[in-house]
Each structure stands twice: as structure tokens, then as C-alpha cells.
Amino acid sequence: MMRSVAIVITSGALVTEVMWQLYKVYKCSRRKTINTVNGCATQLCTNTEAKIFEVMFFSKDSTLCRTHLGLMKPCGRLNCAVRHLRRIVDYLDSATDTLDICVYFFTFSDLAEAVIRAKKRNVVIRMILDESMATNDTSKLKIFYKEGIQLRSKQLDTLMHHKFVIIDNKILISGSINWTKSAFFGNFENVLVTNESAIVKPFINEFESIWSILGAITTQANSIKT
Numbered sequence: 514m515m516r517s518v519a520i521v522i523t524s525g526a527l528v529t530e531v532m533w534q535l536y537k538v539y540k541c542s543r544r545k546t547i548n549t550v551n552g553c554a555t556q557l558c559t560n561t562e563a564k565i566f567e568v569m570f571f572s573k574d575s576t577l578c579r580t581h582l583g584l585m586k587p588c589g590r591l592n593c594a595v596r597h598l599r600r601i602v603d604y605l606d607s608a609t610d611t612l613d614i615c616v617y618f619f620t621f622s623d624l625a626e627a628v629i630r631a632k633k634r635n636v637v638i639r640m641i642l643d644e645s646m647a648t649n650d651t652s653k654l655k656i657f658y659k660e661g662i663q664l665r666s667k668q669l670d671t672l673m674h675h676k677f678v679i680i681d682n683k684i685l686i687s688g689s690i691n692w693t694k695s696a697f698f699g700n701f702e703n704v705l706v707t708n709e710s711a712i713v714k715p716f717i718n719e720f721e722s723i724w725s726i727l728g729a730i731t732t733q734a735n736s737i738k739t
């Protein structure tokens with residue numbers, strides 16, 4: 514009798530284990546991998562769309578990647594700055610509806626060109642920059658203005674020190690990095706990219722808040738209009 518009970522219990526446990534393993538296989542079959550960064554696959558289970566959780570780091574070694582920036586091809590470095598730059602450009606090039614840019618300082622031509630490409634394919638672009646951009650020689654403000662991009666710059670005493678971009682209200686690019694060549698190729702910086710709505714939505718709200726606080730383009734920006 515006891516032996517029969519033991520066999521039944523063992524059999525039940527085996528069936529349960531087999532079912533659990535089958536369930537895990539089923540769940541994994543529904544996973545999508547969207548990015549592999551630094552050798553770490555970022556996978557999440559989802560029934561609708563692949564999740565993006567991408568982290569980029571820049572360091573002193575990023576200066577070494579300046580040499581192959583012109584080719585826009587990554588090197589073998591773990592944190593190749595050109596590879597990171599290409600990823601960000603690719604995200605910008607993927608915009609189909611909107612591009613909300615809130616960056617303290619923006620002088621990097623490769624990124625400015627991606628923004629202008631978006632404008633040319635009728636993506637609605639709103640840009641918030643610090644007003645110091647208006648007086649900087651390397652500023653792309655004049656180009657953005659000429660392209661008809663909506664611009665608002667700081668009019669308050671508080672520094673507009675954010676560095677984030679929202680693509681199509683779905684993808685957030687945020688981090689420490691200013692959009693300057695020197696920041697990409699010489700600083701310790703970080704960038705996070707995600708489409709996790711719980712993170713993206715507060716940034717959308719923040720953008721809308723600052724956009725409404727700031728007036729239309731400042732006197733300084735208007736003064737450089739040609």
C-alpha cells in the first residue's frame with residue numbers, strides 16, 4: 514500500500530515537473546530579443562512588442578574611437594563610441610511621427626543630421642535646448658531654425674540640464690551625455706534606451722511640462738535668424 518502511494522506521489526511530481534518545463538519552453542518561445550549590448554542579451558517576455566532596455570557607456574577610451582568615426586563602423590571595443598552613436602542615429606532614423614528633444618547642449622553634426630532627416634520625412638519635431646545654445650558658435654540652433662523645427666530655449670534662471678529624447682512617444686533615450694562630439698568621444702557618460710511605458714510616460718509628461726513653461730523661441734534665437 515505504502516509503495517503504491519509512493520509511486521503515485523513520485524509520478525505526480527514527475528508530471529508536474531514535465532508540465533513546468535513545457536510551460537517554460539512555451540514562455541521562452543514567446544520572447545523576443547531586441548538588443549544585445551556588451552554581450553548581455555536583453556530579453557523580456559511580451560505578448561505585444563519587444564521591450565527595449567539598452568545601456569551604453571562612454572569612457573576615456575572612447576577618444577580612441579574618434580579615428581573611425583568617419584567610417585561610422587564600430588571597432589572591437591566593448592563600448593565602441595561609434596557603435597553607440599550609430600545605435601542612437603538608428604533610433605532617430607526610426608522616428609515616423611514625433612521627435613521630442615530636450616537636451617542641454619546639442620552641437621554634434623551626426624545627430625543634427627539625423628534630426629534634419631526626420632524633419633524632411635515629415636516627423637513632427639519639438640526641441641528644447643538651453644538658451645546658451647543660442648550664443649555658441651558650434652550651435653546647430655540656426656540650422657534647426659532654418660529647417661522649421663519648433664524650438665524653445667530656456668528663459669528661466671534654472672538651468673535646463675536634461676538630456677533626453679522621446680521617439681514617437683514610445684522610445685526614450687536618456688542619460689548624462691550632451692549631444693556633442695567631445696561628450697561622445699572623451700567623457701565618462703551613460704545612455705539608457707527603453708520603450709518601457711512606465712519609464713517613458715513620466716518623461717513625456719516632463720517634456721510637455723517644460724514645453725508649456727518655456728515660451729516660443731527666445732529673443733537670442735530670433736536674433737540669429739537670417
Ligand SMILES: [Zn+2]
Pocket residue numbers: 577578581587588589590592593594595596
Ligand atoms: Zn570604436
